[in-house]
Amino acid sequence: MNETPTCIGCGAPIQTERPGELGYAPASSLNKEEIICQRCFRLKNYNELQPVSLTDDDFLKILNALGERKGLIVKIVDIFDFNGSWLPGLHRFVGGNDILLIANKSDLLPKSVKQQKLINWMKQEAKKLGLKPVDVLTVSAHKGTGIQEAMEAIDHYRKGEDVFVVGSTNVGKSTFINRIIKQATGQSDIITTSHFPGTTLDMIEIPLDDEKSLFDTPGIINHHQLAHHLHTQDLKMIMPKKEIKPRVFQLNAEQTLYIAGLARFDFIKGDRSSFTVHVANDLPIHRTKLENADALYEQHLGGMLAPPSAEFKDDFPELVRHEFRVKDAKTDIVFSGLGWITVQHPNVIVAAHAPKGVEVLLRPSLI
Numbered sequence: 164m165n166e167t168p169t170c171i172g173c174g175a176p177i178q179t180e181r182p183g184e185l186g187y188a189p190a191s192s193l194n195k196e197e198i199i200c201q202r203c204f205r206l207k208n209y210n211e212l213q214p215v216s217l218t219d220d221d222f223l224k225i226l227n228a229l230g231e232r233k234g235l236i237v238k239i240v241d242i243f244d245f246n247g248s249w250l251p252g253l254h255r256f257v258g259g260n261d262i263l264l265i266a267n268k269s270d271l272l273p274k275s276v277k278q279q280k281l282i283n284w285m286k287q288e289a290k291k292l293g294l295k296p297v298d299v300l301t302v303s304a305h306k307g308t309g310i311q312e313a314m315e316a317i318d319h320y321r322k323g324e325d326v327f328v329v330g331s332t333n334v335g336k337s338t339f340i341n342r343i344i345k346q347a348t349g350q351s352d353i354i355t356t357s358h359f360p361g362t363t364l365d366m367i368e369i370p371l372d373d374e375k376s377l378f379d380t381p382g383i384i385n386h387h388q389l390a391h392h393l394h395t396q397d398l399k400m401i402m403p404k405k406e407i408k409p410r411v412f413q414l415n416a417e418q419t420l421y422i423a424g425l426a427r428f429d430f431i432k433g434d435r436s437s438f439t440v441h442v443a444n445d446l447p448i449h450r451t452k453l454e455n456a457d458a459l460y461e462q463h464l465g466g467m468l469a470p471p472s473a474e475f476k477d478d479f480p481e482l483v484r485h486e487f488r489v490k491d492a493k494t495d496i497v498f499s500g501l502g503w504i505t506v507q508h509p510n511v512i513v514a515a516h517a518p519k520g521v522e523v524l525l526r527p528s529l530i
């Protein structure tokens with residue numbers, strides 16, 4: 164007599180009658196040598212099971228749940244949106260747990276960016292935001308760069324405990340997890356969903372050893388992300404796809420640059436200087452006189468100054484002006500989620516205009 168086959172993923176007895184219940188597999192799969200139930204199949208092909216994005220309330224629940232568990236928190240941020248992909252309050256909730264900060268999308272940075280400068284900046288920024296990570300790493304989940312090192316760091320810092328991966332939407336958390344699954348788990352390893360007590364949230368659980376697991380938490384929406392103000396088709400344009408090619412502009416005082424219709428940069432006062440723009444290569448940059456800049460925006464937003472494209476421009480937040488007196492040469496004006504402009508010469512006054520809610524900050528140049 165044949166024994167009932169079991170799923171190679173979860174070990175449940177395979178049944179072919181009741182879809183949606185434990186161990187269900189289509190009858191056609193019974194003649195395969197290794198049978199996997201539909202649920203495990205979906206989990207393995209992880210993309211089908213990306214967790215939903217969270218509301219603010221869910222976010223608090225998740226943070227609370229993490230604080231009650233022991234383990235390493237791996238926080239993924241987007242190198243281009245360090246501040247926009249921050250999770251406010253994380254440090255208050257994680258209690259005694261260590262945090263490892265991993266900045267993703269390193270493949271987009273120009274080659275001239277110095278790794279160490281980038282890492283130092285992120286450490287300082289994290290500290291300002293109240294977080295003291297045990298380490299800061301950069302990876303490209305997309306290309307696989309730094310993934311091995313990240314996995315080794317996770318293994319080192321978790322000290323035999325569980326791992327919780329957190330991040331706001333769009334930082335590339337799913338891509339990162341998929342990389343890890345691909346690299347770390349063999350064909351027959353189990354990926355399951357797991358429930359956190361006190362929450363209604365399912366986590367994806369990837370066993371690390373016999374006792375401990377890596378948990379993928381749902382993506383959290385950070386309302387300050389530029390990405391949330393754009394529709395999908397416009398979003399594709401602001402997100403660089405390839406290594407950014409710096410674009411250099413020699414400007415006189417009282418000249419303005421528009422980065423599409425998304426941001427504006429005024430050179431207000433100072434000697435003729437060069438400014439290097441680091442944004443997605445596809446975004447058009449327009450130069451105009453400061454005195455004409457307001458009118459240009461009014462007339463051409465959604466047209467010459469797009470994205471945002473014409474059909475979405477009415478939903479786009481107004482630009483807010485931030486003025487800076489830049490004393491030091493080689494200072495970056497960072498537009499979170501978009502990129503940055505390097506002010507090459509010292510002693511200038513500039514103004515950066517960014518959509519309301521999107522952060523603008525200064526940092527020493529990474530180059």
Ligand code: GDP
Pocket residue numbers: 267268269270271302303304305306330331332333334335336337338339382403404405
């Ligand atoms: P999640 O919302 O955090 O899970 O993010 P996803 O994994 O869905 O990625 C969001 C977007 O970033 C997608 O368009 C990805 O293709 C892109 N992305 C993810 N990782 C990388 C990376 O390392 N480099 C680049 N250039 N893009 C990435």
